[in-house]
Amino acid sequence: MANLFGKSPVIGLDLGSGYIKIAQLKETTKGLNLVNIGLLPTPKGAIENAKIVNPEDISEAIRTLLRMFSFIGKRVVASVSGQLVTVRTLTVDKLPETELNEVVKWEIQKILPYKLDEASIDYQILGVVPETEGKKLSIIAAAASLDIINSIVSAIKLAKLEPVAIEIESFAELRLLDYTYSNKYSKNIILLVNSGYSFTSINIIENGILRFTRVIPFGGKSLIRVIQDTLKINEKDAETYLVTACDLNLEKYSKDSDTFRITESILPIIEEFALEIRRSITYYQGLPDFSGKDFLVILGGGTSKIKGLNDYINSYLKVESILDDLLIKGVEFNPKLFTEDYLREMSPFFTVAVGLSMRESFEKFEKTKKLAPKPKLIVKKGK
Numbered sequence: 001m002a003n004l005f006g007k008s009p010v011i012g013l014d015l016g017s018g019y020i021k022i023a024q025l026k027e028t029t030k031g032l033n034l035v036n037i038g039l040l041p042t043p044k045g046a047i048e049n050a051k052i053v054n055p056e057d058i059s060e061a062i063r064t065l066l067r068m069f070s071f072i073g074k075r076v077v078a079s080v081s082g083q084l085v086t087v088r089t090l091t092v093d094k095l096p097e098t099e100l101n102e103v104v105k106w107e108i109q110k111i112l113p114y115k116l117d118e119a120s121i122d123y124q125i126l127g128v129v130p131e132t133e134g135k136k137l138s139i140i141a142a143a144a145s146l147d148i149i150n151s152i153v154s155a156i157k158l159a160k161l162e163p164v165a166i167e168i169e170s171f172a173e174l175r176l177l178d179y180t181y182s183n184k185y186s187k188n189i190i191l192l193v194n195s196g197y198s199f200t201s202i203n204i205i206e207n208g209i210l211r212f213t214r215v216i217p218f219g220g221k222s223l224i225r226v227i228q229d230t231l232k233i234n235e236k237d238a239e240t241y242l243v244t245a246c247d248l249n250l251e252k253y254s255k256d257s258d259t260f261r262i263t264e265s266i267l268p269i270i271e272e273f274a275l276e277i278r279r280s281i282t283y284y285q286g287l288p289d290f291s292g293k294d295f296l297v298i299l300g301g302g303t304s305k306i307k308g309l310n311d312y313i314n315s316y317l318k319v320e321s322i323l324d325d326l327l328i329k330g331v332e333f334n335p336k337l338f339t340e341d342y343l344r345e346m347s348p349f350f351t352v353a354v355g356l357s358m359r360e361s362f363e364k365f366e367k368t369k370k371l372a373p374k375p376k377l378i379v380k381k382g383k
Contacts, residue, residue, distance in 0.1 A: 007073075007075065007360075008072050008073025008074075008075055009024055009025060009026045009027065009035065009072055009073065009075075009357065009360070009361070010024070010073075010075045010076065010077045010164055010356070010357055010359060010360055011023070011024045011071055011072075011073070011074075011075065011076045011077070011161075011357060012024065012076075012077055012078075012172070012352070012353040012354060012355065012356030012357030012358075012359075013062070013076050013077065013078040013079070013156070013353065013356065014078075014079055014169075014350075014352040014353040014356065015042070015047065015052065015058065015078060015079070015081075015152065015155070016042060016047075016081075016196050016197055016302075017042055017047045017048070017049075017050060017196065017197045017198045017199075017221075018041070018042055018196055018197025018198070018219070018220060018221070018302060019039045019040065019041055019042055019197070019302060019349070020039060020040050020041075020042050020058070020061050020062065020065065021037070021038070021039045021349055021350055021352070021353040022036075022037065022038050022039070022062070022065050022066075022069070022071065022353060023036070023037045023038075023350050023353035023354045023356070023357045024036055024037075024071050024072060024357050025331055025354065025357045025358060025361060026072065027361050028332070030332060031331075031332055032179075032330075032331050032332065032358065032361055033331065033332045033333065033334070034327075034331050034332065034333040034334075034338065034343075035070070035071060035072055036069045036070055036071055036337075037069070037327075037346060037350050037353070037354075038065050038068060038069035039065070039349060039350075040061055040064060040065050040068075042058075042061065042197075043057040043058065043060075043061055045057075046058050046061070049083075049198070050081035050083050050084050050198065050199065051084065051148060051151065052151040052152060052154075052155055055151060055154045055155040055158055056158060058155040058158075058159075059155045059156070059157075059158035059159040060159075062155070062156070062159040062161070063159050063160070066159075074160065074161045074162050075161075075162050075164050076156050076161045076162060076163055076164060077164050077165045077166075077167065077356045077357065077359045078152050078156060078163065078165075078166050078167075078356065079166070079167060079168065079169045079172055079352055079356055080144045080148055080149065080152065080166055080167070080168060080169070081169060081199070083199050083215040084144055084145070084148050085142045085143065085144045085168055086108070086111060086112055086113070086142065086143045086144075087140065087141070087142045087168075087213055088107070088108060088111055088140075088141055088142075089126075089138065089139070089140050089141075089211075089212075090104065090107050090108075090138070090139045090140075090141055091129055091136055091137070091138055091139075092104070092107070092136065092137055092139055093135065093136060093137070094128070094134065094135055094136060094137050100137075104121065104123050104139060104141050105121060107141065108121055108141050108143050112143055114145055118145060118146050118147070119143040119144065119145060119146060120143065120144050120145075120146055120149050120166070121141065121142070121143045122141070122142050122143075122144075122167060122168055122171070123139050123140065123141040123142065124139065124140050124171065124210065125137055125138075125139055126138040126139060126140055126209045126210070126211070127209060140210055140213075142168050144166075144168070149166050152166055153166065164359075164360075165359060167356070167359070169194070169201060169352050170192075170201060170203045170210060170213050171210070171355075172351075172352050172353075172355030172356045172358075172359075173192055173194065173201075173203060173300075173351050173352055173355050174192075174203070174205060174210050174355070175355045175358050175359070175362050176326050176327075176330055176351055176354050176355035176358060177190065177192060177205060177298075177326060177351075177355075178208055179330050179358065179362065180326045180329050180330035181326070181329075182208060186207075187293065187294070188293055188294055188295065188296040188320075189204060189205070189206045189284070189291070189293045189294070189295050189296070190204070190205045190206070190295075190296050190297075190298060191203070191204055191205075191277065191280065191281070191295055191296070191297045191298065192204075192205060192298050192300065192351075193277060193297060193298065193299050193300065193301075193304070194300045194301040194324075194351065194352070195218060195219055195220075195273075195299070195300070195301035195302070195303035195304050196219050196220070196301045196302060196303065197219045197220045197221050197302065197303070198217070198219045198221050199215050199216065199217060199218070199219055200215065200216050200217075200218045200219060200273070200276075200301070200303070201213065201214070201215050202214050202215075202216065202276070202277060202280045204280065204284050206291065206293070211284070212280065212283070212284055214280065216273075216276045218269070218272070218273045218276065218303075219301075219303055220239070220242065220302060220303040222269055223242055223246075223266045223269060223270075223303070223306075224238045224239050224242055225238075226265050226266050226269060227241050227242055227246075227262060227265060227266065230261075230262065230265040231262070241262055242266075242306065243305070243306075245258055245259050245262050245263075246259065246262055246263045246266065246306055246307060246308075247259050247263055247307040247308045248263060248267075248270065248306065248307065248308030248309055248311065248312040249307070249308040249311060250263055250264070250308075270309070270312065271316075274312065274313055274316040274317065277297065277313065277317060278316070278317055281295055281317070281319070294319065294320070295317075295319045295320070296319070296320050296321075296322070297313060297314075297317065297319060297320065297321040297322070298321075298322055298323075298324050298326075299313060299321060299322070299323055299324060299348070300323075300324030300326075300347075300348040300349075300351045301324075301348060301349070301351075302348070302349055304323060304324060304348045305348060310322065310323050323347075323348060324347055324348040324351055325344060325347050326347060326351050326354070327343055327346065327347035327350050327351070327354055328340065328343045328344045328347050330354070331354070
């Protein structure tokens with residue numbers, strides 16, 4: 001089945017250390033419609049420190065997902081994890097694309113821990129630098145090792161799929177955010193916080209532009225370990241307790257209850273997580289061109305589903321915080337195939353995968369009522 005532009009829609013593939021997520025949208029005359037979403041636990045030991053170490057197990061998990069859920073075609077766009085990427089905001093002369101590519105490579109190689117010809121480089125033009133009379137551009141540039149890129153490509157090919165592109169998680173998240181929440185840009189500075197199994201990415205977006213990005217070592221894995229040590233149980237049971245027994249609204253529970261005891265054990269890590277978000281806000285507020293707008297925190301990723309976490313962050317930061325609802329608000333869906341409650345429950349897991357699946361559609365639907373023109377992402381290898 002082809003889309004309006006002749007090719008099958010791409011499948012967005014988010015390879016997390018805790019779960020593998022797949023999402024696909026198809027283009028219709030009314031916009032973007034959800035084909036399907038699906039996830040499975042990542043095979044034990046197949047991804048370590050965000051790097052694929054066993055592509056065979058990953059490819060088999062991908063094939064299993066495709067058998068379990070209905071998707072169209074074999075074209076895949078996958079992401080490279082934020083902690084494996086070197087990111088830098090640059091100020092450069094306004095130049096033609098070919099010259100700009102060379103300038104970005106020259107600047108990014110200064111901070112790479114490996115040779116330029118071993119890197120894949122991606123960058124996004126943020127806009128014209130104020131007070132330069134249009135002569136300078138602000139750019140966010142990112143580079144990932146070709147070894148990392150090739151390991152992802154290898155897993156995709158082993159699954160008998162066609163790798164169309166590999167891109168940075170934060171760019172995929174921004175794409176879905178821009179499609180869904182562009183009306184909020186004039187009012188808020190958005191913190192898109194994606195908490196996965198091992199790491200959390202914190203991205204700050206203002207006026208539709210990714211201004212700041214960082215990765216911190218917080219995720220469900222660290223919480224599970226604390227619960228394991230507290231209750232002297234195995235990892236699987238500890239994960240079950242994290243999902244079913246923890247609730248950060250502790251005022252509802254007796255101090256003698258299991259919920260209070262288990263939740264209290266993870267509170268120091270939760271507080272450190274909230275503190276890291278606050279530090280990101282404080283840093284941004286200290287920039288010379290800070291606009292003074294209110295912040296809006298959007299919590300996503302599997303770890304964001306911990307009961308009471310959104311309320312805790314809201315109270316701790318004293319800023320508005322909401323649970324990621326970009327999927328349910330951003331795309332059309334068939335109510336005969338998906339219930340609204342199900343998609344709302346799944347939404348925090350699939351921001352990256354859905355954003356990846358929009359890569360081609362985003363450019364083609366620029367002129368629809370939901371999309372405004374944005375700078376294209378340009379992907380270049382080191383040489």
